[in-house]
Structure formats: structure tokens, C-alpha cells
Amino acid sequence: MASYLPEEWVDDVKMNGLMSVMKVRISHEFQNTTIFQERIVNKADYDRKMRFWTDTIRSSCIGEKNAVFDILTLKKRFRRKDKIPASLNVVLDNLKKQGDVITVGEWRDRHSGWVGWGISKTRGWMFGGSSDYEQLLHLPTVKTLGQELLTIYNDELRSEVDCTGEVVTYKEMFERAKHIISTSETFDIVLDHLSDTGEVTVGNTKNGEKVLKFKDHGSEDPVKFTEADASVVDIRKAMTKLDREIQQLEQKVKKYDEQCRSCLRAGDKGRAQNFLRQKKRAEKDVADKDMQYQKLLTMLHQISAAKNNKDVLKAYQSGTAAFKATLARQGLSPDKIHETMDDVVNSIDEYREIEEAISSPFAGASSLNDTELERELDDLLSESKRDDSMHLPEAPTNRFGLFDKEVTPEEDQLEQRLAKLRQAV
Template structure:
């Protein structure tokens, strides 16, 4: 339900439209609607659109999803006047599906929330439907309405807050814990209840009562819908609650023990030794009690760890079962005999392919036998051409005529005459180089003599 002071808060926080200062325009908007819309459709629709958008703007700016006529009259009061047609605006918004009566909104969700006593304003029985209200002459001042668009936005925001919170791993939450968690999202209890009702309508939340305590279970990310509250969920919830209580008590005992120690120190400084001893004994008793609670706390944590591990093991077993089923289906039509037969067929095909390749390779070699002799002849001709192209190491033939033929004993003189003249200029020639040159000349002379003895005819022709 909308708080009673909502009108005062909104009037200072909400920015009203510019035409709010236009007296002529506001007089028209504050006037009542004609009984028949067909008399002036344009004026009727413009007034409906103005007030509808302004109501949605106010609810969104305040973070609430509910309103009633009494609060709207306080918000829109201007110069001592209130709008006369807000009841008609509310009826039109309901016919369009933009709003819904709070009691009807709760009744459309299959849950026991009405018995929770959430502070919902149920001024009439739930069987008193909204159509009955619209058939009456007007809208009651206290009747609360839910804005469908805003409650859906608030529900999505609440679900995101839970998923991103540290308590998202808790299967169940108490209503008080949820109120603390969502205090920055839902400004009051009614807004939180409407958001939870919308989430339950979307199958994202389930609610129940356990030992008089209101508990809520959210769906986990990736789930299409939330599961019902099971005995395992309740057991885990009780263990987690016991864990939190033990932690609080252990912390309180620790503070008490420290306080006894400080009191004993002060009394000892004052010389009150006997009183200081009593405080020290009290400190020992508190510490022993804290140790017992710590042992219980460790046992509870151990049980919770085992439950968490069992859930993990359950998921692993389910994965193994799914894998076995998939493997069984994949090998349904496969046997060892079939695999052996398939391997034999593959081997036969490979052998056939090898034979075909060998046959083709042999045919290619036979086809080249006829051309072998021709290729060898071509290779021999290439070798001869390379020999002819090799540069000669013999000296060039002299271009000037030789001297007349002398006696056979003077062949060396003829050779010397055929050589070019010695340059008159001086060269830096060493004795060793001259000896080497003389040796070459002597060797050349010997070769010529041997050639002369074996072929006198050619020597005579050369002399001519």
C-alpha cells in the first residue's frame, strides 16, 4: 500500500509539467469528464493521456508500483482544487490493462500470500472483482491499484539483485533477509510483495511458510522456472540459520571474555586481587563455552560442506549417466564383427589400388624404351658441342711471315726469329722468372724436335 505521507513527499520531489502554471489549460484538465466520450473525443483522449502519463511518471520517480485515489488527490491539489476526473482516468487505465486492483493482482497468483498478512489493503473480499468496481458510480478513495508495467520492471530488478548478491548460493531466504537485501530496490514492504507476486506469476519465485516464518526460494540463473521447496531445502535452510546464530553467539562470547580480562587488569592495578581472580575465572568459563560453541559450529559447517559435495557428486553422476546413454546410442548399430569386416574391405581396396598404381607405372616405363637410343644420341651430341666450345690453351698463330728455311740444325734459330721482338724498355724481371721462362723455351724446343723427326713432310710444308 502507498504510504500515507506519499503525497507530501511526491509534491516536493516530482517535477510537474510546464502547463501546470497555465490556468486556462489546468482548468480544462481539472474539470470532470463528459458522460459520453463521443461528444468530444479529442478533449476526452487528451485529458486521459495527460493524467495517465503523469501518474506513471510519479510512481516511477518514487520507485513504487501502487497508488490510490486519495493519494493522487493530495499530490495533484492545485490552488485548493483537486482534479474531478481522476476516477474516470483510473477506470480507463484498468480497461486498457495498465493497472490492476491490488487484491485482484494477489488473487491471480496461486499462493497463500493473502494469509501472510503482508499489509496489503484488502478492503473487499477477493471475489469482488474489478468489473464490479467499474460498474459502480466511482472509485473508492482507499482502494490500491498496481501499475503492471512498473511491477514487471521492479520484479526483473529484484531478481537481478538476488542473482548478483553473495546469498545467491542459498536455496532459501527469509523474508526479513530479502527485505534487507532489496532495501535499495523496493522502498516499502508493499512494493516488495508486489514484485515477488509478479516473479511467482512468472515461475521465478516460490514462497511458503515454515514454522510461522516466511521463506522465499528464487530460481537459479539458466533455469526456466523455480522448483518447489523440498525437505532438503528446508534442512539446508535450518543448518544455515543455525550456523549464523552460532557465529553471532561465539562472537559475543569472545567480546565478553575480553571484557572480563580488562576488568581483571583494572582491579589488579587497584590492588583488589581477589576480585581480579573472580573475573579471570569468569573469563575461563566464557572461553570454555565459546570453545564448545566453536566445535558445534565446525560440525554444522562440515555437514553443509558434505551436502554441497553431495550436490556436486550428484551432478557428476548425472553427467556420467548422460554420457553412458549417449555412448550406448552411438554404438547401437556397431559390433566387433562389423568393424573387422569393414577393416578387411578397406585393406582389400588399398591392395587393389597399389596393384593399379604398379601397372600404370610399368606401362609408363615401357613406353619410354623406344626413345632411349634417340636420347643417348642427343646427349652425346651435347657432350661434343661442349668440348668444341671449350677455350683453346694454345698460343695464337703469328700473323707475320716466317724467315726462310735454314739448315735443320738451326730450327731453334727459326723459332727465335718467329717470336716477337724484345721490348727495349726495362722491366722489373727477377732472375727466377727468367729461369722459368728459359725452361719453358727449352721444353718447347724439345717438343718441336720430336715432332720434326716423326713428320718431315709436314715440316717441309711448314717451311714453305
């Protein structure tokens, strides 16, 4: 029993019902006329079987790592003892109506040129439009495998040490995806799907090798294969070759060292000297090839840095354009700012003039000036001095305001009583 088969597969009672025919009437008479129209006899039974086989077909495509199949393949997958599902054709017709299943020929018509179109049409004429051998494609499986392929790329390749992980050879990617995709046909279809969604594009090097370039989500530019990407592949190949040669030379260095020590222990200095010379030569070759490897790695970093610098420059340009647009939208410009500041200075000057005008004295309010006022004030002072110099009688010295004369005892007593009354009051 395959791992992708559902739990009900071991239940004979349930499976006997699920393997049976879906009861559907396809015609009825109306006014002595036969009208062909599909009508479900038992909707609950129909829905249960349709849901079961739809899910089983999907899980089988994922489990077999292949989105391409035909009816014969499904019959082999779902054979149970001596029985096969009796309603696979009904299920597939329903999946076709829903758009979940199309023919491989239809897919190639959408994603190939005239040559591919001619091949698919020739195959259709030779084998008929629909048969048990017709190759079908399960689109939900294609979408699922596309997401899993992107996951592999993000986890294993995006953060390469040489900073050019978005460029991968077709062969390397297929090898990494073999645990989810078993055939190159399905792999190509998945790549077509990812190309439709803008996640990957396919190109070729000068030697005709197929190369994949994945979308850099840090950039808004659409994914496009360039000559620089082909150069990245060539540089990587050279680096892989150098790395392999370095490993071989390091093994030789180790081997020569062991042989040199063995000859010294045996007392054969001539051979030991020969092995030592070969070891030195191999060590020099290792150093030279390592230097070449580092130069190629530097070139890859420079290619990546150039791309990053381009993205940074575009960001600067976008930011500058946005800033200018904001200033224009707000009506701000250097000329308007200078004009406004000049208006402010002029307004302040006018305000100062107004304050000075308000605080100044009224010039024509009186015909007298300061000199005349001072002269009149001096005249008034002179007159006051003359009045003070006039002879006045002396003030009386007694308490009753009388002139000095002899005070009688009765008057003195009267004055004392008057003083007491004043104090009482």
C-alpha cells in the same frame, strides 16, 4: 511538492489546462436512434493529457513504493492548491482497457485459492463493483519492482559465502527491499509476479516461517522448494545464534581481561585469579561455539556441493546422450567399424593377388622351355667357333689392295697424290 511530480507541476498555465476535463462525446444519433459511442472532440489535447497523467500515475506509484492505490489516493497525491484532476476516471478507464491497471480483487482471484476468492467476492458485494475506494493495481509498477527486487538479490545475496544464497527468508528479503517497496501487500504481489515468471517460489519451514527460493540460472530445472531448502534456513538460524553468542563471549573475554589486569595493579591477586579463571572459561566457550559454527558452515557447503555434483552429473548424461545420438545419426557403431576394417584388409589382400598374377610369366605362350633354348644357344656358339677356324687368304698389304710386288715410281707418286686428295676432302 513530491519528487516524482513532473516539471510542469510548477507551471500554472500548463497545469490549468492539464487539470481540466478531457472533452469526450459518448453518444450520437443515427437514423433517429441514439448510439453510445466514445468520440474524442480534440484528439491532440486528449492525447497530451492522457500521456501526461498516465506517466504521472506510474511515477507516483514508483515514488510512493506502492503499486496499490485507489481514486481517492490519486486525488490526494495530485491535488494542486484547491484543484484536483478532473479526468482521472477517464485515464483509469483507458489504463484498464490497455491492461495496465486491474483491481486487486482480480489479481487475488488469479493467485489465491478458494478462501482468497471468497474474501475478494465478499468485499466486492459489500463495497460495490467500482467506487473511489476500490483498490487498483498498477501492473507496470509491479514489473518494475520485480526487476529491482531481482537486482537486490543478485547484488547482495546470490554470492553468499555459504554457497546457498538462493534461499532467503521472507522477512530478510522484505527488510532489504524496504527502500523500493513500502508495504507487505505490494511485496506479496511482486512475489506473485516473480513466481509467475519462474524467478522465485515461496515455501515454508517446519515452524511455518515463509521462505523464498530464487531461480538458479546455472540450472535448467524449474525452481522448487524442498526440505533441503527448509533445512538450510534452520542451519542459518543456528549459525546466526552461534555468531551472536560468540560476539557476546568475546566481549566477556575482553572484560575479564581488563578486570584481571586492574586487580593485579591493585595488588588483589585473589580476585585477579578469579577473573583469569572466568576468562579462560569464556575463551573455551568461544572455541567450542566457533567449532560448532564451522561444522554448520561445512554442512551448508556440502549441501551446495551435492547440488553442484547433481548438475555436473546431468551435464555428463546430456553430453553422453548427445554423443550417442550423433554417432547414431552418422551411422557409426563398433560393429560397423570392425566390419569396414575387415573389408579393407580383404580388399588389400585381393589387390596383392592381382599384382602377383599380372607379374607372373605366360606359361603356355611357347612350346620351348629354358633347357631347349640353352641347348640351341650352345649349338650356335659351336658353329661360330668352327667358322672362325676355317683358312682364309691373307689380306693384301699394299695401299691399292694388290698383292705384294715391286712398286714403280709412277705408282708411288700416284699414291701420294691420292693421299693429298683424301686430306683435302
